[in-house]
Amino acid sequence: MTTNNPLTEYTSAEMMTITAARALQNGMTCFVGIGLPSEAANVARLTHAPDVTLIYESGTLQTKPDVLPLSIGDGELCESALTTVSVPEMFRYWLQGGHIDVGFLGTAQIDRFANLNTTVIAANHQETGKDGAHSYANPRVRLPGGGGAPEISTNAKEVFITVKHSKRTFVEDVDFITTIGFGRDGKGRDNLSNIGRGPSVVITDLCILKPDSATKELIVTSLHPGTTKEDVIEATGWEIKFSETLETTPTPSKKELEVLRELKARTEKAHSAKEAI
Amino acid sequence: MTKFLTLKNAIAEIVKNGDTVALEGFTHLIPFAAGHEIIRQKLRDLTLIRMTPDLIYDQLVGAGCAKKLFFSWGGNPGVGSLHRVRDAIEHSYPCALEITEHSHAAMANAYEAGAAGLPLAVFRGYIGSELPLANKDISSITCPFTGEKLAAIPSIKPDVSIIHAQKADREGNVLIEGIIGVQKEVVLSAKRSIVTVEEIVDNLEVTPNACVLPAWAIDVVAVAPQGAKPSYALGYYDRDNSYYKEWDAISRNRETFNEWLQSHVLTQGDI
Numbered sequence: 001m002t003t004n005n006p007l008t009e010y011t012s013a014e015m016m017t018i019t020a021a022r023a024l025q026n027g028m029t030c031f032v033g034i035g036l037p038s039e040a041a042n043v044a045r046l047t048h049a050p051d052v053t054l055i056y057e058s059g060t061l062q063t064k065p066d067v068l069p070l071s072i073g074d075g076e077l078c079e080s081a082l083t084t085v086s087v088p089e090m091f092r093y094w095l096q097g098g099h100i101d102v103g104f105l106g107t108a109q110i111d112r113f114a115n116l117n118t119t120v121i122a123a124n125h126q127e128t129g130k131d132g133a134h135s136y137a138n139p140r141v142r143l144p145g146g147g148g149a150p151e152i153s154t155n156a157k158e159v160f161i162t163v164k165h166s167k168r169t170f171v172e173d174v175d176f177i178t179t180i181g182f183g184r185d186g187k188g189r190d191n192l193s194n195i196g197r198g199p200s201v202v203i204t205d206l207c208i209l210k211p212d213s214a215t216k217e218l219i220v221t222s223l224h225p226g227t228t229k230e231d232v233i234e235a236t237g238w239e240i241k242f243s244e245t246l247e248t249t250p251t252p253s254k255k256e257l258e259v260l261r262e263l264k265a266r267t268e269k270a271h272s273a274k275e276a277i
Numbered sequence: 278m279t280k281f282l283t284l285k286n287a288i289a290e291i292v293k294n295g296d297t298v299a300l301e302g303f304t305h306l307i308p309f310a311a312g313h314e315i316i317r318q319k320l321r322d323l324t325l326i327r328m329t330p331d332l333i334y335d336q337l338v339g340a341g342c343a344k345k346l347f348f349s350w351g352g353n354p355g356v357g358s359l360h361r362v363r364d365a366i367e368h369s370y371p372c373a374l375e376i377t378e379h380s381h382a383a384m385a386n387a388y389e390a391g392a393a394g395l396p397l398a399v400f401r402g403y404i405g406s407e408l409p410l411a412n413k414d415i416s417s418i419t420c421p422f423t424g425e426k427l428a429a430i431p432s433i434k435p436d437v438s439i440i441h442a443q444k445a446d447r448e449g450n451v452l453i454e455g456i457i458g459v460q461k462e463v464v465l466s467a468k469r470s471i472v473t474v475e476e477i478v479d480n481l482e483v484t485p486n487a488c489v490l491p492a493w494a495i496d497v498v499a500v501a502p503q504g505a506k507p508s509y510a511l512g513y514y515d516r517d518n519s520y521y522k523e524w525d526a527i528s529r530n531r532e533t534f535n536e537w538l539q540s541h542v543l544t545q546g547d548i
Contacts, residue, residue, distance in 0.1 A: 090385075
């Protein structure tokens, strides 16, 4: 989708990344997932949030990569970090110890209570209903698994999620809860003392969603320019609700687009280059 | 006390059929050369432990070395699936593969507990996750002081651990630099250990808080230059990201994988 101004034409993927980047505030400490979250977090660092602290689960603390990492442990992350700690120290002291403001995650499936599935797509979920154990025993597609996400989601003070919007991804109930949003009934975090407040925003290529303060169900709070309610309804696997004060997401600035495109160009060049022996 | 062996002799002496083996290295310092030697020696029925199975376990599983895989994130980082692992899980090719699945935090804690000589790891984890439905080893324990319910899992205590590191001195003390992952924990948690290194040096030139494994904590040191490729060794060579992308096509079907195995592993070696 594009605007009419040639200086600020942008794709829906760029709109998503830049909107996700804007969610991060300067000074925050962010535990970053690989892929879209990493792209957004680094755009934030290179634009409005120069003092954001980025932490990757490979142990790299306060890292400032010049190109986006392909893996969570690329050398670039270590060489541009303030320091690098062991993986047990990362999970025990820095994450579980309560030093992370935001966990920034992607996912394969997300449901109306922002639960995330990166474990398995079930062969016959529709017939069996909400049963993670059954899905696990009857996989149609095997996904990579949990990685750091299950504990990032509960030990970070809050969670941002960014994922492309489609009916395949936005399902009423995930086949398997790898990582809790608010549980199968929206009450999964109630009455627990040592747990973060969970997902506070979901940024897609169509819109911004936030959990309803009472029910914790995700509702659309802002539509990206050019996106209609019907577009979102069509791409969502449950009866999606819209905020009474529905907003229009601000378009990306020229500076943001430049920074994102330069970052992606540098990354592409670095990862396609054959290593000289 | 450590001894220096060739990689071939190190694997022959330390790794046995049916062993529980952890070849670690969190994206960095993955001991590929040692993995390929395990394939060449046709070891079988191994239980393979690794947080991120990565290409190295895709290769070992595809070559038929494993009966069980213990992991916490099983993909080709930034690229996609591990096709050989999937073929083994989904179609029992070349043999059936059982899996035990955790989160990263769980495995990091379990390695640390293994290194500390404890029977279990206790941490604040798995809250609201359905992974406990998929793994009967995930349990809980109540804090006797606060009443808080915490996750509990058995510690990891492999028969054999294998890691790669930058260098060893002539006594066999080893220096690990960069992303150190669980390298120290996995060596200290295992009954027997092999460390492959880029080179042997006269002096490690360590700073006071460097990550050093003393010679007396390691069984065997083997020199394996470029032994972590296509992963990387900080200060020696970069991660070959293009190879990780190419692996997707090589591993996608059985024929291309078996050709690769023949030309790149089985007919190589003898370091």
